[in-house]
Amino acid sequence: xxxDSDSDSLRLLLEEEMKGAxxxxxxxxxxxxxxxxxxxxxxxxxxxxxxxxRRASHAGSGASLSLDEEAVLLEALSDTAIPVPTLRHxxxxxxxxxxxxxxxxxxxxxxxxxxxxxxxxxxxREMTGQCAEILAKIHQLTPENxxxxxxxxxxxxxxxYREIHDAIGHPRPVMALAFRxxxxxxxxxxPPRLVHGDFRNxxxxxxxxxxxxVLDWELAxxxxxxxxxxxxxxxxxxxxxxxxxxxxxxxLPSLIASYERARGEMVDRKRLDFWRLLGxxxxxxxxxxxxxxxxxxxxxxxxxxxxxxETEINLLNLLAPRGGGGDV
Amino acid sequence: xxxxxxxxxxxxxxxxxxKEKLIPDLKDQSRxxxxxxxxxxxxxxxxxxxxxxxxxxxKARLQRLLGLEDGLSLEEANRRLCKKxxxxxxxxxxxxxxLWETVLDKVAVxxxxxxxxxx
Numbered sequence: 001x002x003x004d005s006d007s008d009s010l011r012l013l014l015e016e017e018m019k020g021a022x023x024x025x026x027x028x029x030x031x032x033x034x035x036x037x038x039x040x041x042x043x044x045x046x047x048x049x050x051x052x053x054r055r056a057s058h059a060g061s062g063a064s065l066s067l068d069e070e071a072v073l074l075e076a077l078s079d080t081a082i083p084v085p086t087l088r089h090x091x092x093x094x095x096x097x098x099x100x101x102x103x104x105x106x107x108x109x110x111x112x113x114x115x116x117x118x119x120x121x122x123x124x125r126e127m128t129g130q131c132a133e134i135l136a137k138i139h140q141l142t143p144e145n146x147x148x149x150x151x152x153x154x155x156x157x158x159x160x161y162r163e164i165h166d167a168i169g170h171p172r173p174v175m176a177l178a179f180r181x182x183x184x185x186x187x188x189x190x191p192p193r194l195v196h197g198d199f200r201n202x203x204x205x206x207x208x209x210x211x212x213x214v215l216d217w218e219l220a221x222x223x224x225x226x227x228x229x230x231x232x233x234x235x236x237x238x239x240x241x242x243x244x245x246x247x248x249x250x251x252l253p254s255l256i257a258s259y260e261r262a263r264g265e266m267v268d269r270k271r272l273d274f275w276r277l278l279g280x281x282x283x284x285x286x287x288x289x290x291x292x293x294x295x296x297x298x299x300x301x302x303x304x305x306x307x308x309x310e311t312e313i314n315l316l317n318l319l320a321p322r323g324g325g326g327d328v
Numbered sequence: 329x330x331x332x333x334x335x336x337x338x339x340x341x342x343x344x345x346x347k348e349k350l351i352p353d354l355k356d357q358s359r360x361x362x363x364x365x366x367x368x369x370x371x372x373x374x375x376x377x378x379x380x381x382x383x384x385x386x387k388a389r390l391q392r393l394l395g396l397e398d399g400l401s402l403e404e405a406n407r408r409l410c411k412k413x414x415x416x417x418x419x420x421x422x423x424x425x426x427l428w429e430t431v432l433d434k435v436a437v438x439x440x441x442x443x444x445x446x447x
């Protein structure tokens with residue numbers, strides 16, 4: 001870690017939270033001004049636990065769940081067969097920000113490595129089927145048996161991103177075309193099911209045998225299950241392996257077949273097309289938003305504004321494919 | 329009026345400095361951010377070289393599609409195009425080539441490797 005004093009105060013905080021434990025091997029895995037992820041070991045009664053701290057200096061942005069809400073969801077999911085890290089502790093001291101501690105599951109999360117390293121060759125073969133099975137389990141869950149979460153179906157999701165796009169105010173003809181297509185192809189609302197909201201390579205912990213856990217539930221809500229399938233097929237989540245539509249590791253017919261088998265019902269292809277387009281558009285709007293509302297002038301947020309053109313190519317591949325038949 | 333080096337050459341010198349002198353000694357987050365900085369400088373370098381011609385091509389295509397009056401900015405022209413698209417007043421067949429050419433020109437500056445997948 002960069003600053004030792006920073007690291008010391010974090011260690012003290014963790015020892016205070018985890019009464020009687022000695023904390024060692026602190027490593028900051030990622031972190032910005034508002035949210036951080038730290039790996040550490042806690043030793044107690046001669047036993048060593050490998051753990052992860054997730055901490056935010058302030059509450060969620062409104063669009064996403066707070067870490068407290070995410071912790072409640074993780075706890076509820078630990079009673080299901082969905083692979084998630086076990087919640088170990090919720091931070092008590094509120095002046096340190098909100099957050100929680102969960103079990104650390106060994107494995108790789110960097111999408112590019114998972115897609116290229118020979119070590120994950122077998123994992124890449126398994127992941128399409130595993131995604132389908134995990135999603136089918138997530139999508140069985142209804143508001144009645146889960147903690148309260150926002151409800152947002154097709155119309156509401158489209159409206160939300162349209163509103164952000166309008167607030168940015170920059171004219172983007174490809175996006176105008178995409179929003180019009182969504183209006184014309186708006187599906188009927190479905191009974192609300194649990195939706196992960198960011199189910200893609202990069203949010204999986206992967207071992208040689210495949211997916212060990214699904215992370216980052218902060219965009220979870222109740223809505224249309226096909227939202228998760230559409231998002232998983234987004235071209236930006238293929239990390240350069242463009243010919244494999246599903247996350248850079250799988251093909252769409254296999255994903256659909258495995259999902260239908262696991263859920264015991266057919267996938268409505270037109271509805272899936274709607275969610276593929278909305279997912280692709282949504283990532284473009286998010287990139288544009290990060291750059292447009294970058295008050296501190298942060299470098300990474302500024303740079304991501306120039307990834308909108310990538311998402312416009314992805315949208316055109318869906319809406320107006322050229323030559324080779326497009327992105328299907 | 330500005331003397332050499334050109335703005336592109338100045339950016340290139342800054343880019344090379346970060347890439348060759350700084351990055352080898354950096355780790356983790358700082359290394360990542362320095363790589364992002366290099367990427368940003370390269371976007372601007374490409375835009376200096378090919379941006380003006382791309383803007384002219386976009387404007388000429390918009391002129392053919394919409395029949396614009398003189399002095400209209402590119403942003404205003406695109407705003408008009410968006411209104412027509414939203415109102416359903418222009419067919420996808422009419423638009424398709426313009427949208428593709430515009431986006432490919434943009435990606436050639438923003439992320440040339442991404443564009444190469446598409447052609």
